[in-house]
Amino acid sequence: PDDISGLTVEGPEVGILVAVNNGHPKLRQRFSFAHEYSHVLLDRERPTVSRASERDNFCEVRANAFAAAFLMPEEGVRQDLSGLGKGRQSRATADVYDEEEAIRGERRTPAGTQDLQIYDVVQIAHHFGVSEIAALYRIRNMRPSMVTDAEFERLKQIVDAGRSKDIRAGLGLPDPEEYWRRREFRHRFLGLALEAYRRERISRSKLLELAHMVDVSTEAMERMVDESGIDLGKDPDTTASKG
Numbered sequence: 748p749d750d751i752s753g754l755t756v757e758g759p760e761v762g763i764l765v766a767v768n769n770g771h772p773k774l775r776q777r778f779s780f781a782h783e784y785s786h787v788l789l790d791r792e793r794p795t796v797s798r799a800s801e802r803d804n805f806c807e808v809r810a811n812a813f814a815a816a817f818l819m820p821e822e823g824v825r826q827d828l829s830g831l832g833k834g835r836q837s838r839a840t841a842d843v844y845d846e847e848e849a850i851r852g853e854r855r856t857p858a859g860t861q862d863l864q865i866y867d868v869v870q871i872a873h874h875f876g877v878s879e880i881a882a883l884y885r886i887r888n889m890r891p892s893m894v895t896d897a898e899f900e901r902l903k904q905i906v907d908a909g910r911s912k913d914i915r916a917g918l919g920l921p922d923p924e925e926y927w928r929r930r931e932f933r934h935r936f937l938g939l940a941l942e943a944y945r946r947e948r949i950s951r952s953k954l955l956e957l958a959h960m961v962d963v964s965t966e967a968m969e970r971m972v973d974e975s976g977i978d979l980g981k982d983p984d985t986t987a988s989k990g
Contacts, residue, residue, distance in 0.1 A: 753779040755786040756794040763787055773927035774878045781814035789813075819875045819885045827874055828886075828893065831867050863894050865905045869914045878923070879911045933961045937971075945977040 752775070753767040765787065767779040779797070786795040790806055801807055843850050863886065872882035883902055886893045894902070905911060915922070937958065944954045951972075958968040972978050 750799050752797045752799065753783045754794070754796045755783045755790070757791055763791070772878075772924060774876065774881075774923045777876060777927075778814050778818065778878075778881060781817045782810045784817065785810035785813035815881065815885045815888070818877055819871075819882065821889050823875070824871065824885060824889065825893075827871055828863075828867070831870065833861055833863060833867055833893070863898060863902065865902055865911055866914050866918065868902055868906070869911050869918060869920065873915070873920045873923075876923075879906045933963075936961055937963065937968075941971065941975065941977065944972070951978075 749768070749770065751768055752771060753765065755763070755765050757763045765780065765783040767776045767783065769776070771779065782797060783795075786797075786806070789809065795806065797807060797810070802811070868879050868883050868886070871886070872879045875882065877885075880903070883894075883899065883906060887899050912922075940949070940954055940957045943949045944951065949957075954972070955965050955968055958965070
């Protein structure tokens with residue numbers, strides 16, 4: 748059901764099993780996996796089913812906080828914001844020693860230059876592979892907070908209205924659903940290609956050709972072949988029998 752985002756169970760036959768709702772958007776699924784990982788670490792003594800209707804439950808609140816911190820480490824978010832020219836203190840001081848005495852210098856940040864904008868939130872969300880709303884809440888909950896309550900509400904309204912999608916497209920960032928779906932396809936495609944090569948259904952040159960179709964370089968593919976130990980020593984350019 749849509750109300751369930753994931754579940755975690757443990758037993759002698761299956762070990763630890765985590766599942767998330769395949770009907771949810773890809774970014775939400777990623778967050779759900781991190782959420783369930785919290786249950787693996789902290790709530791393993793009993794099965795857990797993560798329901799939206801129970802989001803106020805302590806274990807669920809803790810798991811959500813864990814997932815946000817796991818996917819968006821505070822220091823990483825601050826560094827990323829700094830790289831965007833945001834998150835600086837309004838006033839910074841430094842004592843400079845000139846071989847005789849220390850002289851205090853002070854720098855003030857121009858008013859308004861540190862105000863977070865929706866395009867900042869979109870870039871942070873893309874960088875950490877989360878939704879814009881998850882990124883916005885993470886930024887708000889850091890201490891000291893990077894946004895005022897008024898700024899948070901303004902940005903949340905933009906996200907809730909779906910306008911951040913246009914910002915993402917304007918910045919040339921991929922749609923999250925398509926991006927993660929394409930990544931999922933690529934690893935399955937390459938896995939099947941490697942298995943076909945192992946079974947001698949395709950040649951090495953065909954394997955490299957397939958890799959190029961999903962933007963994997965020859966060098967990267969050859970490393971995968973070498974490290975997986977499936978190269979049977981056949982001539983790379985020999986066409987495999989169709990069997």
